Amino acid sequence: MLTLLSMFYYICLRRRSRSGTRGEVLNSRRAVESSQRAVLPVSVEVEQYAKEVLDFSSHYGSENSMSYTMWNLAGVPNVYPSSGDFTQTAVFRAYGTWWEQCASAPPRFRRTPKDFRSQDYIELAFEEPVYPTAVEVLETYYPGAIVQILACSLNPFSQNPPSDVRWEVLWSGEPTKVLTPQARQFSPGIKQLSFPTNLLRLEVNSSLLEYYTELDAVILRGVRERPILALYKMPIIDISDLSDSEEELSDMAGPFRTAGDAKPLSTGNGHFDRLPYELIQLILSHLTLPDLCRLAQSCKLLHQHCCDPLQYTQLSLQPYWAQLSDASLGHLQGRCALLQRLNLSWTGNRGALTPSGFSSFTKACGLSLVCLELSCCHFLSEACLEVISQTCPGLQELNLSSCDRLNSQAFTHISKLTRLRRLVLYRTKIEQTALLSILTFCIELRHLNLGSCVRVEDYDVVASMLSTRCRSLRSVDLWRCRNLTERGLAELVSGCRMLEELDLGWCPTLQSRSGCFQHLARNLPRLRKLFLTANRTVCDSDLEELAANCPSLQHLDILGTRMVSAPALKKLLQACPKLLLLDVSFCSQVDTRVVQELSGLFPNVAIKKSFTQ
Numbered sequence: 001m002l003t004l005l006s007m008f009y010y011i012c013l014r015r016r017s018r019s020g021t022r023g024e025v026l027n028s029r030r031a032v033e034s035s036q037r038a039v040l041p042v043s044v045e046v047e048q049y050a051k052e053v054l055d056f057s058s059h060y061g062s063e064n065s066m067s068y069t070m071w072n073l074a075g076v077p078n079v080y081p082s083s084g085d086f087t088q089t090a091v092f093r094a095y096g097t098w099w100e101q102c103a104s105a106p107p108r109f110r111r112t113p114k115d116f117r118s119q120d121y122i123e124l125a126f127e128e129p130v131y132p133t134a135v136e137v138l139e140t141y142y143p144g145a146i147v148q149i150l151a152c153s154l155n156p157f158s159q160n161p162p163s164d165v166r167w168e169v170l171w172s173g174e175p176t177k178v179l180t181p182q183a184r185q186f187s188p189g190i191k192q193l194s195f196p197t198n199l200l201r202l203e204v205n206s207s208l209l210e211y212y213t214e215l216d217a218v219i220l221r222g223v224r225e226r227p228i229l230a231l232y233k234m235p236i237i238d239i240s241d242l243s244d245s246e247e248e249l250s251d252m253a254g255p256f257r258t259a260g261d262a263k264p265l266s267t268g269n270g271h272f273d274r275l276p277y278e279l280i281q282l283i284l285s286h287l288t289l290p291d292l293c294r295l296a297q298s299c300k301l302l303h304q305h306c307c308d309p310l311q312y313t314q315l316s317l318q319p320y321w322a323q324l325s326d327a328s329l330g331h332l333q334g335r336c337a338l339l340q341r342l343n344l345s346w347t348g349n350r351g352a353l354t355p356s357g358f359s360s361f362t363k364a365c366g367l368s369l370v371c372l373e374l375s376c377c378h379f380l381s382e383a384c385l386e387v388i389s390q391t392c393p394g395l396q397e398l399n400l401s402s403c404d405r406l407n408s409q410a411f412t413h414i415s416k417l418t419r420l421r422r423l424v425l426y427r428t429k430i431e432q433t434a435l436l437s438i439l440t441f442c443i444e445l446r447h448l449n450l451g452s453c454v455r456v457e458d459y460d461v462v463a464s465m466l467s468t469r470c471r472s473l474r475s476v477d478l479w480r481c482r483n484l485t486e487r488g489l490a491e492l493v494s495g496c497r498m499l500e501e502l503d504l505g506w507c508p509t510l511q512s513r514s515g516c517f518q519h520l521a522r523n524l525p526r527l528r529k530l531f532l533t534a535n536r537t538v539c540d541s542d543l544e545e546l547a548a549n550c551p552s553l554q555h556l557d558i559l560g561t562r563m564v565s566a567p568a569l570k571k572l573l574q575a576c577p578k579l580l581l582l583d584v585s586f587c588s589q590v591d592t593r594v595v596q597e598l599s600g601l602f603p604n605v606a607i608k609k610s611f612t613q
Helices: 004-019 022-039 277-284 289-295 300-306 326-333 355-365 382-391 408-416 432-441 459-469 486-495 516-523 540-549 566-575 592-601
Strands: 046-049 052-056 120-141 146-152 167-172 184-186 197-204 214-223 314-316 341-343 371-373 397-399 422-424 447-449 475-477 501-503 529-531 555-557 581-583 606-608
Touching: 046 120, 120 146, 120 167, 197 214, 277 300, 289 300, 326 355, 355 382, 382 408, 408 432, 432 459, 459 486, 486 516, 516 540, 540 566, 566 592, 592 606
Parallel strands: 314 341, 341 371, 371 397, 397 422, 422 447, 447 475, 475 501, 501 529, 529 555, 555 581, 581 606
Antiparallel strands: 046 214, 052 120, 120 184, 120 197, 120 214, 146 167, 146 197
C-alpha cells in the first residue's frame, strides 16, 4: 500500500502527465517508490515476556502467595500449552454475570458508553521499549475475556518520566464466549504507534465466561526503529477537551452576555427552543459525557441545557480513565452542584490526577454525594480521605477496592461517615484499630467487603464488633481472612441474622467439626450466597442443614472439600429451587459423571467442575 507521502507525489506526477508522456510518469512514480523503500529502516523484531506486573484491579489469589495471582503473568509461561485450572496462572476475582446479580453489587451508572466493556485490568512492564508489531496473550483456561489492549508512552523504568503520559489503544473488541476451555494463543491485529512502549495494559470482561479465565504469559513483539506508517497519526477528540470558556463561545450569540447589554440576544435556534425544557433534558440524558460536553459548545440554548446540574446527578468517569486530569475535573466542577453518584475508579494514576485537584473538586461538589467509587485510584492520599469525611456528610457508598497504596492511618477518617451503608475495602492496608473505629460509628452498614485485608490481626474481634454494632448487615465478604475462627463466626451469624451473602472463601481456620457451618445455616434463613471455597472440612451434614434452613440459597461454592457426596448434593438441589450456581471443583467424591447427572436433573443450575490436564 502506498504511504501518504508517496500518494502525494503520485498525485503531483499525475498532474504533470498532461505535458509529458505516460512512460515518463510511470518511471517517475517508480523512482519515488524505489527511493522510499531505500530509506525504510531494516529492523530485527524483538520478542519479550513481561518483566514486571505493575498494577491490577483484582486477583483470585492471596497477597502473600503466588497461587492464582496476577504476579504469575511476569516471565515465561508456566503452563502453556497445557489447558486447565492451574495455580501458576493469573486469575481475576470474578467471572460470569452472577456477581452483578448479588444484592451487594451497586447499580450501573447512567451514561456509561456501550463500548466500555472492561471489568478488570492488569498493567505489565517489559524490559525494552519497542514499536509493537504484535501482542500475544497465552490463555490457558476459558479464554475470550480480553476486550482491550493499550500501550503507554511512559517507560516505567526510566528516571526521567515524560511530562505528558499518553495511552493508545492497540486493539479493542467485544468479549467472546469460547465453547471449550482449551488453551489458546490470542494475538489480535494491532495498530501502529507513533512512540515506542514497554508498558502494556490488558482489560478484560469475564461476563460471558463459564468459569474463571486463566492467563499464563504475555509476549510483546516489536522493532526498535519507528515504522514509517507510525509517523502519521489521526487526531482524536476525548474528554480532556471540555473547556467552554467565554472566548471559545464568542461566536454563539453571546451566551455570557448580561441582561443590560444594548444588543438584543438572538438564539438562532429556529423552533427547537419551543420544545418543553423537560423534553430537551430527557433527550440529552441519553448522550455520553463527551458528547454532552461537545454539544454544550454548539449554541446558547444547548449550552444552557448541557450545563444544567440535573444532567450531572450521576457521573461515571471510569471509561475515560486514560484522559482524565485535574483540568477535566475543573471544567466539570461548575456543572456538578447536584452530584449524587460519582465513579472515578481507575482514574488519575501516574500523575494525571493530583490529591489537590481531587480535593478541590470534592469540596465544591461533594455535599450531595451519596455514592463514591474510587477503585484502584492510586493518587488518593490521607488528605483526600479527610476531605471526603469533611465534605460528604451524606455519603452512603464508598468503594476503595485495590487502593493498596493508601497508608493505614488514612482509613481512620472513614469513621466520620456515619451514614455509610456500603463499604468496599478489598485489598487495602487497613489495620484493626481503624476498622474497629469504623464499625463503632458506622452502624448503618448493609454491605461490607474486607476481602484480602491481610493487615487485620484478629478477625474474631472484628466479627464480634459487627454482631454488636452492625446488626442490619446484608452482606459480608471475608475472602482470605486467614484468622477467623468458629468463635468469631458464631458471634457474627448470631448478631447479624439478616445476612444474605457471606463469603468465607479460603478461611482455613474454620473447621466443620466445630459445628460452625451448621450453626451458620440455622441462624441465616435469608442466605442467598455462601462461599466456603477451599475449606477441606465441609461435609454432608453441613449441606443437609443448608437444605433444611436456607431455601433462598442461590450461589454456593464448596470448591476443594473431600467430604461431600453426590446424594447430599442432590438433596440440597432438591431443597433449594432458587439455586443458580454450585461450584464443586476439586471435590474428590464428585466426579464428572456425577456433575453430568445432576446437571441433567437440575438444568437451571450452573454446576462448576474445573479440570487440569
